[in-house]
Amino acid sequence: MGRLSVQRPSQWSARWLCQVATTTCGGGAQLAGGATRRGNGVTRDQAPVRRGLAPLDERLSEPERRCAERLRDLRERIGLTSEELAERLNGEGIRVDSTRLSKFLNGREVPRREIAVQLHRLVAEREGEPVDADELARTRAAMYAAACERSPLQAREFELATAREDLCRHRARAVQELADLRKELDGERQRRQEAESALEDLDIRSREEVRVLTGERDLALERIEQLEHQIRQAGAVLRLREKDVETLDQLVCVTDAELVLWENGSPGGLAGIRTTIVHLRDADEDETAERLIEQIARGHSVRDVMRLVGEFDAMRRVYDSADVERTLARLRNPVDLFHWLSGEGHESPARSGLLTAMAAFAPAEHLVRLHKACVEHGCSELDQALRKAMVTEGRVIPETMDDVWAEDLRKGLAVLNSWDGSFMAAPAAQQTVSEAGSAPVDR
Missing domain, CATH: 1.10.260 (434 Repressor (Amino-terminal Domain))
Structure with a gap:
């Protein structure tokens, strides 16, 4: 009997052979999609049809x-x-x-x-x-x-995210430590109060009882002093942790924005952001565009974000410019917005647009904080413009916000709402409105 010679057909790829090798089992050959051939019959289960993955490139690190x-x-x-x-x-x-x-x-x-x-x-x-x-x-x-x-850019994303997780763990630990110290402080104050109450009844106390109670009171007072010192330090550490997280959040946002630009093949900087947003809008990728706008609103300076608004206005992309303003008003720290509004944006035509966006979309606590900053820095004109915008947009400060600055802003809004709706009043009346709400109520 002659020797049988078998040659591998040249068109058989390594990928095809790999699939055959991994789908052969027991009494039959496992076909794609879960079909098993046994004799002349074929049965199929409900598994999805999977195409095998190609072997990994040997050049990969x-x-x-x-x-x-x-x-x-x-x-x-x-x-x-x-x-x-x-x-x-x-x-x-x-x-x-x-x-x-x-x-x-x-x-x-x-x-x-x-x-x-x-x-x-x-x-x-x-x-x-x-x-x-x-x-x-x-x-x-x-x-x-x-x-x-x-990808060094993606590596930075991992590093920042990991650092943020570590910071959040440290912050949570600091919060717990502060809570434990305050709980212990309350206990020591209660102990001191009990000892002092017992000492007041000297007529029925023996000299030894007085000595013991005095010692307990003094120990409580000493521990209270130590705890108050530790609480002040723990509070300072917690504030620094919060600042660290806030700073890192801005870095994360900037990095994420750069990743979106990189994934879309756009250059960096404001020009790249503008081009990418336009491209995403035109391609109906609105979710990605909104995500990018949120990242720049959180991570870039207010000055740069407002420059982007101006560039969209120049392009007559009214929706995009308004969207950036709304997002900035909704997400940004009101103190950052105050510095731009009272400084670089003081004479800017964009200031009224940002104030309108804040009046309509900013959280109520942000509006109160902006009002507080205006009063503290003597910016009565900006404060009045804010209140006018809030009246126009129908915004109110909820009664549940009962701090002095919220009450002060409610008082100023009430004065404007009681007016006839026209801001073209006599100078004396304007002065009265300007002064109303310009200082907090008596505390």
């Missing part, structure tokens, strides 16, 4: 390879195709299509940090278990290592 393998493992555990997984992620607010997802799974791109949490949530949902914090940390570590190799 070791961190990139580990990241891709980690993501592939998660997709396999979730049990969805790339198309289904991309659709599911989009439903959870993470914008990614199947093509982009395939690049992540093949190691050609590194995904944003936010995707890791959602992937592990889907795994936990499929396996009926809570999210494993250690596994999530390993996934993030693999993604960060790959980002360091491929």
Whole structure:
């Protein structure tokens, strides 16, 4: 019997062979989509049709390879195709299509940090278990290592997010420590009060009882002094923690904005932001445009954001300019807005637009804080303009806000509302309105 010679057809790809090798099992060959051939019959289960992933490129660095393998493992555990997984992620607010997802799974791109949490949530949902914090940390570590190799901008995103998480943990610890100190202080004050009350009844107290009670009172007083000192320090530390988190939040916002620009192929700076927003609007990518506007409103200086408003006005993109103003009024620290309104924006035509946006969209507590800043810095004209805008927009300060500055602003608004609605009054009347609400009520 002649020797049988078998040659591998040249058109068989390594990918096809890999699929055959991984789908062959037991008594039959496992076909795509879960079909199993046994003899002459074929049965199919309900598993989705999956196309096998291509082998990883040998040119990938070791961190990139580990990241891709980690993501592939998660997709396999979730049990969805790339198309289904991309659709599911989009439903959870993470914008990614199947093509982009395939690049992540093949190691050609590194995904944003936010995707890791959602992937592990889907795994936990499929396996009926809570999210494993250690596994999530390993996934993030693999993604960060790959980002360091491929994308320094994404690596910065990971570093800032990790630093923010650490700061938030420290802040939470500082809050708890401050609460514990205050609780102990209340206990020591109660102890001192009880000792002093007992000492007042000297007629029925023996000399020894007086000595003991006096010692307890003195110890309580000493401990109270120590606790008050510790509470002052703990409060200062907490304020610094809050400032650290606020500063880091601004850095995170700026980085996120740069990532959006990079993903859309736009240059950095205001020109890149303007171009990207226009492109996203015209492509009906409104959610991404809104996200970018929020990031610049939080992370960039008020001066730069208002310059962007001016550029949109010059382009006659009225909706975009108004949207930026609304977002700035809604999200930005009112003290930052006050410094621009009272300084660089004092003679700017954009000031009335920003004041109108604040009157209509800023939280009530922000309006009260802006009013307070106006009074403290003697900016009565700006304060009056704010109150006029609030009356025009029909804004009120809720009665639930009962601090002195909220009451003062309510008083000023009441004076304007009692007027005939025309701001073209006599100078004396204008002076009366200007003075009303210009100083806090008697405290």
